[in-house]
Amino acid sequence: MKIYATDLDDLALGAVFLATGGGGDPYLPTLIAKQTLEQTGPVTLIDANTLADDAFVVPVGGVGAPTVSLELLPSIDEASRVLDAYSTLINREIDAVASFEIGGGNSLMPLMAAAVKGLPVIDGDANSR
Amino acid sequence: MRASRTTTRMGNSMRIGLDVGGTHTDAVLMDGQQVVAHTKATTTADVGSGIEAALATVLEGVNPADVELLTIGTTQFTNAVVERKHLSTVAAIRVCLPAGRGLLPRADWPADLVEATDGGNYLLQGGHLYDGRELAPIDEVEVAELLQTLKAKRPKAIVVSCAFSPSQPELELGLAERLSTALPNSRVVASHSMGGLGLIERENAAILNASLLEFADHVASALLTSSERLGLSCPVYVSQNDGTLIDLERVREFPALTFASGPTNSIRGAWALTGLSDALVIDVGGTTSDIGVLKNGFPRQSNLVIDVGGARTNFRMPDVLAIGLGGGSEIGEGGTSCGPQSVARELAIKALCFGGEVMTFTDIAMSQGRMVIAEAINTDPVETEICNAVDQLVLEKLTAAVDLMKPGGAVLPVVLVGGGAPLIPGETLAGCPVIRPEYAGVANAIGASIAQVSGEAEGLHAIGSKTRSEVVDELTQAATTNAVAAGADVETITVVDIEEIDIPYMASETTRIRIRVVGDLIVGTQ
Numbered sequence: 001m002k003i004y005a006t007d008l009d010d011l012a013l014g015a016v017f018l019a020t021g022g023g024g025d026p027y028l029p030t031l032i033a034k035q036t037l038e039q040t041g042p043v044t045l046i047d048a049n050t051l052a053d054d055a056f057v058v059p060v061g062g063v064g065a066p067t068v069s070l071e072l073l074p075s076i077d078e079a080s081r082v083l084d085a086y087s088t089l090i091n092r093e094i095d096a097v098a099s100f101e102i103g104g105g106n107s108l109m110p111l112m113a114a115a116v117k118g119l120p121v122i123d124g125d126a127n128s129r
Numbered sequence: 130m131r132a133s134r135t136t137t138r139m140g141n142s143m144r145i146g147l148d149v150g151g152t153h154t155d156a157v158l159m160d161g162q163q164v165v166a167h168t169k170a171t172t173t174a175d176v177g178s179g180i181e182a183a184l185a186t187v188l189e190g191v192n193p194a195d196v197e198l199l200t201i202g203t204t205q206f207t208n209a210v211v212e213r214k215h216l217s218t219v220a221a222i223r224v225c226l227p228a229g230r231g232l233l234p235r236a237d238w239p240a241d242l243v244e245a246t247d248g249g250n251y252l253l254q255g256g257h258l259y260d261g262r263e264l265a266p267i268d269e270v271e272v273a274e275l276l277q278t279l280k281a282k283r284p285k286a287i288v289v290s291c292a293f294s295p296s297q298p299e300l301e302l303g304l305a306e307r308l309s310t311a312l313p314n315s316r317v318v319a320s321h322s323m324g325g326l327g328l329i330e331r332e333n334a335a336i337l338n339a340s341l342l343e344f345a346d347h348v349a350s351a352l353l354t355s356s357e358r359l360g361l362s363c364p365v366y367v368s369q370n371d372g373t374l375i376d377l378e379r380v381r382e383f384p385a386l387t388f389a390s391g392p393t394n395s396i397r398g399a400w401a402l403t404g405l406s407d408a409l410v411i412d413v414g415g416t417t418s419d420i421g422v423l424k425n426g427f428p429r430q431s432n433l434v435i436d437v438g439g440a441r442t443n444f445r446m447p448d449v450l451a452i453g454l455g456g457g458s459e460i461g462e463g464g465t466s467c468g469p470q471s472v473a474r475e476l477a478i479k480a481l482c483f484g485g486e487v488m489t490f491t492d493i494a495m496s497q498g499r500m501v502i503a504e505a506i507n508t509d510p511v512e513t514e515i516c517n518a519v520d521q522l523v524l525e526k527l528t529a530a531v532d533l534m535k536p537g538g539a540v541l542p543v544v545l546v547g548g549g550a551p552l553i554p555g556e557t558l559a560g561c562p563v564i565r566p567e568y569a570g571v572a573n574a575i576g577a578s579i580a581q582v583s584g585e586a587e588g589l590h591a592i593g594s595k596t597r598s599e600v601v602d603e604l605t606q607a608a609t610t611n612a613v614a615a616g617a618d619v620e621t622i623t624v625v626d627i628e629e630i631d632i633p634y635m636a637s638e639t640t641r642i643r644i645r646v647v648g649d650l651i652v653g654t655q
Contacts, residue, residue, distance in 0.1 A: 028329065032232045058576075067632065068259050070327045071292045076231025 001046045001123070003111060005037035018129065023104015024066025032074045033108040033115075039076075039098035040115040045123045046096065055095040058083060058085060060113045061106035069105070079113035098122040102129055143196045145361075146578025147432070148394055149180060149203040150569075152223065152415070152474060155574040156183035158191065165191075167502040169548065173512070174602065176205065177351050184359045193360035197652045202368040202394040202577035205348055206341055206384045210438035213241050215344035218256070219336050220246035220284040220315075222308075224255040224291040224300065225328065227265060234290075234332055237434060239439035246340045250285040251275055256292030264292055267300070273525040276311045284337035290320035290332040305603065309482075316342045323385070323443075325587060330434065330443035337437060338385035364652065367503045370446055372397040372427055372576065373583035375615065379589035388437055389446040390577075396421045396428040396447060397579055398415065398572030399544040403564055408542045409535055410526070413549030415457045418452045420534050423544075425625050427647075429536070434501060452530050454523060456549040458490040464518035467493075467526070482507050493519045494552040517612075520554045531559040546572035580650040583625075584612025587643040589632070603643040617648030 003011070012026040037043065051057065060079050062069075087094050097114040099107055102125040114121045143165070148155045150172060158166040168186040173179035188196075209215045216487040221234035234250045235243050253271050267565040279287070287308055294301040296320045305319040316339060323334040348499055356365055366374035370389040378385065395412040399405070406426040412419045422429035428447035435444045453469020457476045470485055472479040479485035484506040494500040496510035499519065510516075531589045534542055543561045545553055546569045556563050568575060586607035590600040609622050630636075 006529075028232075031237055031329075035231060035236065053651055067326075071225075071228075071256075071259070072264070073225060073229030073232050073292075073328060075227065 002042040003037075003045055003121075005034045008034050008037065008108065008111075011107065015103055015109045016031045016105075019101075019103030024069070024073050026067060026105045026108060028074055029105035029108040031113075032076055034113045036076050036115050039116075044120040046120040048124055051096060052124075056092055056125050057096045057098050058086060058094050059098040059100040059110065059126060061100055061109045066105060072076070074105075076112070079109045079115060080116035083113050083117055094119060095121055096120045097119050098125065100126040102127070116117060131318055132599045139362055143191070144200065144578050144580060145184065145196055146574040147180065147183065147199065148391075148578070149199045149201065149205060149467055150391060150573070151204055151208055154179040154183045155571045156187045157571050157578055158187040158196075159575070159578050159619040160243075163570050164571075164575070167568060167574070169571060177355050178350070180355045181358060184214070184355065184361070188359060192459040196361055196363050198580055198650070199356050200363055200367065200374055200580065201352060201366060202573060203348070203389040204391045204528070205388060207388045207391070207437070207450075208347070209341060209344055210337055210388075210440075213245040213438075215347075216245045216340040217337075217343045218287040219246050219286045219288055220248040220251065220279060220282070221305070221331065221332065221452040222251045222253065222287065222289045223328075224253045224267070224304065225264070226252055226254040226256075228256070228292060229328075233290075233473045234336065235440075237329075237441065238333075242439055246336060246594055248286070249278075249279075249282065257294075257297040259293060261293075261297055270544060272307070276307070277508050279308070279315070281310070286316045286318065286342055287312070287337050288318045288320060288335040290333065290335060290437070292328060292329060293326075294319070294321040295331070297326045302443045304486075314537065318342075324381075326444065327443050330371055330441050332445060332599055333440045334385060335441040337440060337442065338383060341384040342381070345381050348384075349381050353377065362476055366580075368394055368397075368577050370444060371430075371583055371645070373581050374400040374650060375582075379615075384439075386442060387445070389494070391573065392419055392421055392447050392449045393428050394576030395419070395546055396423055396424075396562040396576065398574070398576030399423060399546050400426050401575050402546070402566035402568060402572060403542070403544055403593070405542055405544065405564075407542050408564075409561065410544045410546060411531075411550075411553070412547040412557060413552055414547055415453060415455045415476060415549065416453065416469075416473050416551065417451045418454045418530075418547075418549070418553075420452070420530050421447050421532055422536065424536075427625055430626075448534075450530055451470050452526060454490070456489065456491045456494075456528055456552055460488040460490065460515070460519055461491065464493075464515035464522070469483045469518050469523050477504075481509075481511070490519070490523070492554055497554065499554065500551050523553065524555055524558070527553065528559045531561060535559065535561065545569060580652065581647050582617045582650050583645055583647045584608040584610065584615060584617065585643065585645045587641065590640045590642050592643070593640040597642075600642060601644065603645065608646045609648075612646050612648050616650050617646075618651045619648065621649040622646050 012030040048060045096112045166187040170183045255267040291301045318339045320335040368390045369386040372393045399410040408423045431448035457471035458468030459470045479487040480489045482505040550569045586604040628643040
């Protein structure tokens with residue numbers, strides 16, 4: 001299954017519901033994720049069962065106060081640069097990206113990172129959703 | 130009636146309130162709290178001649194020298210944005226990199242609004258962090274290049290927005306000054322003058338404001354010319370979003386502050402007409418009924434993000450619920466529906482009572498004897514069964530809407546205002562008594578005539594530093610200073626709103642406190 005830039009508004013609204021009040025307003029992450037996917041094309045969503053047992057999956061997202069991002073806006077390349085830095089640090093190729101929580105802005109960060117890196121995203125999160 | 134007390138330092142006490150809407154231009158002449166004359170005229174294409182006609186009507190038999198103040202509510206600036214007319218191009222400079230790379234100003238605007246205002250977008254390195262530290266140093270080479278580019282492009286207006294400028298305005302002010310010096314023919318707006326935290330919303334507000342500056346000069350000059358042509362030599366003020374007044378000089382600088390003056394003036398007019406400081410207000414028009422809430426004599430503000438012409442902004446505007454119900458609402462087969470489709474401006478051609486083919490809510494109200502229309506061509510009443518079914522529907526619609534808007538389920542009076550107020554049946558809505566004040570049809574012009582000015586101040590209160598009451602006192606003092614600078618009589622200042630919002634994730638428990646004070650305008654001492 002593929003996720004396109006045009007799917008992101010609906011996805012963000014669902015993520016607000018799943019965040020049950022936390023995670024901040026996904027408006028800005030949605031805006032920048034749309035711009036990213038418009039440039040890179042869609043992201044591939046995969047079932048975790050299709051991965052090899054030793055596949056290397058990295059979750060990516062933000063921690064801390066979402067309020068800060070009202071002024072310090074998200075960038076198109078920050079999530080992918082984190083992946084690059086991590087991959088270099090532990091000297092291993094990444095097979096897929098995941099979300100540690102599908103809620104608020106953190107639902108969109110893995111999509112942006114995956115889009116820029118050309119990697120698939122796992123259909124699910126660390127809250128076993 | 131509890132209209133405002135105006136401090137008068139001249140012998141006269143008459144005021145004119147004018148409301149220039151998209152369809153109607155209403156005017157009232159007030160002597161103290163009494164309505165001396167009122168008129169409802171049609172807004173003309175050139176706006177000015179409609180204003181002059183309305184002023185001439187209320188000034189009949191009156192010496193213009195006896196008028197101490199002319200106050201105007203106008204939707205011209207809102208309409209300019211909504212209709213993409215009279216807008217200048219604006220260069221948007223944002224100082225935020227390395228944050229926000231790839232996210233340009235106007236990213237989420239409708240294409241036609243971008244086209245109408247696009248004077249280029251420029252992202253520079255710099256700005257601050259939340260605690261005031263530098264995010265990145267300013268790159269002087271980058272700034273020099275930008276100045277060269279803009280000198281070639283000569284934009285009419287420029288907006289500068291820096292990360293965290295509401296708490297650290299120096300960088301933004303410094304750049305704005307350099308831009309003004311380098312480009313003396315461009316108007317420069319620093320984003321922090323348009324609001325608080327929320328870079329995108331603040332920047333959007335500043336761009337919309339900047340795009341209106343040229344038109345604002347034109348409107349302010351035209352208003353002055355119209356008033357002078359009718360022999361008025363009094364000061365001219367314009368009502369802003371919160372229902373208080375700003376002078377024409379401030380309108381020339383901040384036209385966007387008038388965006389919500391339409392609904393605000395109706396709600397303030399309801400306050401002046403009834404003296405009720407807490408009530409629900411329904412402004413019944415041709416297509417919609419707008420339901421707002423009076424709280425301490427002022428409109429309850431919305432906490433939602435305010436969309437103006439498709440752009441997200443941080444403006445504070447009244448919390449208004451619009452439902453599709455008005456004089457032009459079309460009635461479904463056998464009275465099964467009423468609105469939201471409306472014949473709107475074509476009521477006088479399409480409605481049954483004017484010889485047309487469409488059954489409207491106006492026809493129902495006329496048949497039920499609630500409205501008398503002198504110009505009616507067809508006075509055959511609609512069948513009683515249909516009328517009763519429609520009235521039942523209307524009451525259900527309004528009851529549901531009033532239930533949504535009434536604070537905490539409290540029983541509050543419901544004040545009906547606007548040209549369509551007589552359309553609404555009944556003496557109660559959602560268990561609340563309905564009040565129908567005299568002059569309800571020109572409530573918006575009366576709302577505009579209330580001569581008060583406001584001042585605001587905002588600050589952070591961290592537990593462990595000063596006490597809360599010390600911070601409140603300091604902010605009240607700052608807000609008072611601002612109100613006095615805007616023309617308020619210091620003796621009449623009262624605090625009308627203290628808003629406290631907890632800020633999460635800070636090192637110590639922190640609250641943002643915003644205080645608004647209001648005082649009577651001093652008239653006649655220029």
